Amino acid sequence: MYQLFCDSNCELWYTKVQELGLNVIRMPYILDGEEYFYDMGENTDFKHFFERMRQGSTPKTAALNEYAYTEYFEPILARGEDIYYVTFSHQMSGTFNAMKNVIAQLKEKYPDREIRFKDSKSICMGSGFVTYYAALKWREGATMDEMDAYLDEVIKHTAIYFVVDDLTYLHRGGRISGASKVMGNLLGIKPILHFDKEGKIVNVNKVKGKRKALFTLREYIKNQGLDVDKYKVFVIHADCEEEAQGFVDSLKEQFGDLDIEMQPIGPVIGSHCGPGTIGVIFHATDRK
Numbered sequence: 001m002y003q004l005f006c007d008s009n010c011e012l013w014y015t016k017v018q019e020l021g022l023n024v025i026r027m028p029y030i031l032d033g034e035e036y037f038y039d040m041g042e043n044t045d046f047k048h049f050f051e052r053m054r055q056g057s058t059p060k061t062a063a064l065n066e067y068a069y070t071e072y073f074e075p076i077l078a079r080g081e082d083i084y085y086v087t088f089s090h091q092m093s094g095t096f097n098a099m100k101n102v103i104a105q106l107k108e109k110y111p112d113r114e115i116r117f118k119d120s121k122s123i124c125m126g127s128g129f130v131t132y133y134a135a136l137k138w139r140e141g142a143t144m145d146e147m148d149a150y151l152d153e154v155i156k157h158t159a160i161y162f163v164v165d166d167l168t169y170l171h172r173g174g175r176i177s178g179a180s181k182v183m184g185n186l187l188g189i190k191p192i193l194h195f196d197k198e199g200k201i202v203n204v205n206k207v208k209g210k211r212k213a214l215f216t217l218r219e220y221i222k223n224q225g226l227d228v229d230k231y232k233v234f235v236i237h238a239d240c241e242e243e244a245q246g247f248v249d250s251l252k253e254q255f256g257d258l259d260i261e262m263q264p265i266g267p268v269i270g271s272h273c274g275p276g277t278i279g280v281i282f283h284a285t286d287r288k
Contacts, residue, residue, distance in 0.1 A: 002082035009088040010127035014040040020135040028062040050239035050275040059271040063095035069102040085117040089199030121199030124269040125234040126160035159284035163213040165276025224284040231283035238265040238277040
């Protein structure tokens with residue numbers, strides 16, 4: 001018997017997490033000098049968060065410490081259950097050193113228990129896509145070995161693309177230069193970002209105008225999608241719900257009645273990409 005863990009950086013909606021019976025590790029972020037722990041939408045004021053970014057605040061992500069990981073894991077082990085944890089990309093944070101240290105310590109303390117983790121090689125709903133299908137497999141009674149093999153395939157076929165609307169926020173986070181920000185915004189350049197096979201964020205395209213950028217996302221689905229109608233498609237947005245709904249409508253018009261879920265981008269990935277971002281996650285031939 002094992003318990004399935006995820007972290008709030010996977011950004012599944014809190015009601016979905018409750019429905020699936022997942023254990024959630026809440027990840028911290030800092031806004032205006034105050035630390036918060038993302039609750040997957042239960043009490044999060046998304047509009048306030050992104051409005052503060054528009055007003056000049058620069059939120060920061062923070063690493064979870066060893067004590068916090070111990071508080072999450074040890075009660076499960078103490079009652080005689082094992083742990084399987086689907087994590088966000090280890091390329092995105094130094095928090096994994098703390099996690100690995102805790103796992104090593106707990107394995108010494110509970111030698112008969114097993115703790116495994118699987119790097120989803122993404123964050124936000126890319127990790128959420130992997131976590132969602134992990135939860136379905138877990139509820140079917142999959143062993144840990146079966147889960148490992150299954151998730152290796154899911155991760156390989158999970159595509160994550162998102163369009164950044166305003167380069168100001170990438171500049172604040174140190175991802176682009178000031179000159180690139182100014183020229184890009186003047187020219188209406190919209191970067192399209194993607195998580196590669198190693199779980200790193202890479203810039204795969206630069207498109208002039210949001211409309212053309214969203215068309216490009218649809219083209220990615222058209223050219224890379226694999227059995228898209230048999231899997232969920234997640235559309236995510238950073239305080240631009242109406243525009244995201246228009247994108248959802250365009251997907252259904254082009255591809256038919258897909259199983260699409262739309263939801264807000266949370267504060268952790270939102271800290272990097274800023275308001276106006278729209279992303280899509282789908283089942284693909286492979287992760288480019």
